[in-house]
Amino acid sequence: MSEVLTKTMARNIYYGGSLFFLLLFLGLTLHTEMKLPERDNRGAITEQVAHGKRLWEENNCIGCHTLLGEGAYFAPELGNVYTRFGNSTDVIKGFIKGRPADGIPNRRSMPQFNFTDDELEAIAQFLKYASEINTTKWPPNIQG
Numbered sequence: 001m002s003e004v005l006t007k008t009m010a011r012n013i014y015y016g017g018s019l020f021f022l023l024l025f026l027g028l029t030l031h032t033e034m035k036l037p038e039r040d041n042r043g044a045i046t047e048q049v050a051h052g053k054r055l056w057e058e059n060n061c062i063g064c065h066t067l068l069g070e071g072a073y074f075a076p077e078l079g080n081v082y083t084r085f086g087n088s089t090d091v092i093k094g095f096i097k098g099r100p101a102d103g104i105p106n107r108r109s110m111p112q113f114n115f116t117d118d119e120l121e122a123i124a125q126f127l128k129y130a131s132e133i134n135t136t137k138w139p140p141n142i143q144g
């Protein structure tokens, strides 16, 4: 009995293995693409939510915060802040509005952005929208 791996066998393993994992990769990609519409909550994207997202970007909130685990680790995760604040956009707006103008001495603090009421509402709606995305429990820890 020969234990030798011939060139043909090695080539078949190489091509067969490559093809197998390529198909697996394509299959999983397709599966993700098919599942996303029911998970990403896109039906809830109103003009107000989109406005909140623009404000989120323009003010670089992600420079301090994470959103669904993505971003900087200076300040709390905000993907779940709506639920953590008792499912209330009012509490979110109150928090952002109530930040002291000069920050809080000797500790990290959230800046005062001087948003208008419309802008505050848009940001709160954006954070509410984010909290309703089905992330299959990501991030695993409540503070991100």
Ligand code: HEC
Residues within 6 Å of the ligand: 055, 056, 059, 060, 061, 062, 063, 064, 065, 074, 075, 076, 077, 078, 081, 084, 092, 095, 096, 108, 109, 110, 111, 113, 123
């Ligand atoms: C310079 C860093 C920084 C930036 C930029 C920043 N934040 Fe914050 N934010 C903080 C810190 C620090 C906290 C923790 C609370 C505190 O002590 O002020 C916080 C807390 C919060 C909270 C309450 C979260 C909780 O779980 O207590 C919300 C909501 C929030 N920020 C929203 C925003 C939004 C929206 C933006 C962008 C418009 C933003 N933040 C930009 C630093 C920042």
